[in-house]
Amino acid sequence: MLSMKAKYGLRAMLFLARAYGQGPTLISELAEKEAIPKKFLELILLELRNKGYLHSKKGKGGGYYMGRPPHSISFGEIIRILDGPLAPIPCVSLTAYRRCPDCPDEKTCGIRVVMKEVRDATAKILDGTTLADVLVRSDHLLSSTQEALTYHI
Amino acid sequence: MLSMKAKYGLRAMLFLARAYGQGPTLISELAEKEAIPKKFLELILLELRNKGYLHSKKGKGGGYYMGRPPHSISFGEIIRILDGPLAPIPCVSLTAYRRCPDCPDEKTCGIRVVMKEVRDATAKILDGTTLADVLVRSDHLLSSTQEALTYHI
DNA sequence: CAATAGTCTATTAAAAGAATAGGTAAAGTA
DNA sequence: TACTTTACCTATTCTTTTAATAGACTATTG
Numbered sequence: 464m465l466s467m468k469a470k471y472g473l474r475a476m477l478f479l480a481r482a483y484g485q486g487p488t489l490i491s492e493l494a495e496k497e498a499i500p501k502k503f504l505e506l507i508l509l510e511l512r513n514k515g516y517l518h519s520k521k522g523k524g525g526g527y528y529m530g531r532p533p534h535s536i537s538f539g540e541i542i543r544i545l546d547g548p549l550a551p552i553p554c555v556s557l558t559a560y561r562r563c564p565d566c567p568d569e570k571t572c573g574i575r576v577v578m579k580e581v582r583d584a585t586a587k588i589l590d591g592t593t594l595a596d597v598l599v600r601s602d603h604l605l606s607s608t609q610e611a612l613t614y615h616i
Numbered sequence: 617m618l619s620m621k622a623k624y625g626l627r628a629m630l631f632l633a634r635a636y637g638q639g640p641t642l643i644s645e646l647a648e649k650e651a652i653p654k655k656f657l658e659l660i661l662l663e664l665r666n667k668g669y670l671h672s673k674k675g676k677g678g679g680y681y682m683g684r685p686p687h688s689i690s691f692g693e694i695i696r697i698l699d700g701p702l703a704p705i706p707c708v709s710l711t712a713y714r715r716c717p718d719c720p721d722e723k724t725c726g727i728r729v730v731m732k733e734v735r736d737a738t739a740k741i742l743d744g745t746t747l748a749d750v751l752v753r754s755d756h757l758l759s760s761t762q763e764a765l766t767y768h769i
Numbered sequence: 770c771a772a773t774a775g776t777c778t779a780t781t782a783a784a785a786g787a788a789t790a791g792g793t794a795a796a797g798t799a
Numbered sequence: 800t801a802c803t804t805t806a807c808c809t810a811t812t813c814t815t816t817t818a819a820t821a822g823a824c825t826a827t828t829g
Binding site for chain 1: 617618623626627630651691704705718723724725726727729730731733734737738740741742745750751753754757758761
């Protein structure tokens, strides 16, 4: 399950991706427009900043802005930072492998095999989808619902 | 993330699937052989029983046994019972849909589109994998590692 | 009726998730 | 330089979920 933290983080990143190249955005503006508790958002942005995904500027005219272009940042990267590994169990995680303490034999564990498939499918989607992709897609969704609307008027 | 509860539940179901047609298994035996806290296991088995996946018998010679053949029970069903919906966010769940309280427009939400893909991929795997499938697969894994061993001796 | 084995409800302990509080530091601006 | 703005950082709190335990109750079998 995606946590609120990751959901807020994705929303914030999409917002900042949309503002890419247009200077910094205030935390308070982001919090208000995206309906995210401001203090909570601060922590999230800070974490993303410390990993290099965002840059920030203090004082008047300050705020947050993308540290890298939106087409170079995937959903998978953001979720891993905010929620940890994508894998449903640690013994199939590539980025954070950990053995199951009570597993008698990892090689023949049936649960593991299935969960590895789930992990791989999830990672393929999330690592293959960038912020830029999602902006394009939601713009398409918007214009197609508007077209449908216009057509009916 | 798969909870301990679901992991224990899957392990127990696989164990009982292996014993399919061979009469009931004691909770205490299952708990010991699979290294699951007995009292916790009781609750898990009870839940699966109440949904019809297991049957039980009290008194001497009693225990738990499959309520349906192993090829007719998927990982997805078991996990949904023990951990709830597979979807990473409730607004993309087919079995337990719930609107996001703060979402301005579900139709154009970019996060939702991506999470729907994740849900669908996950559900396809978990609903398409039965207990019987997994038993066969882990037997194959076992015999192939044994062959490799024999070959090297 | 006594031993066996599952059933059920309640409780607790620990961890994670979500949010809040309040002070600190840097960057501009008067 | 003083003031305002805005991000930075640490700690704390509140709530929910997860994991596990306790103990009494009920059905079955010999």
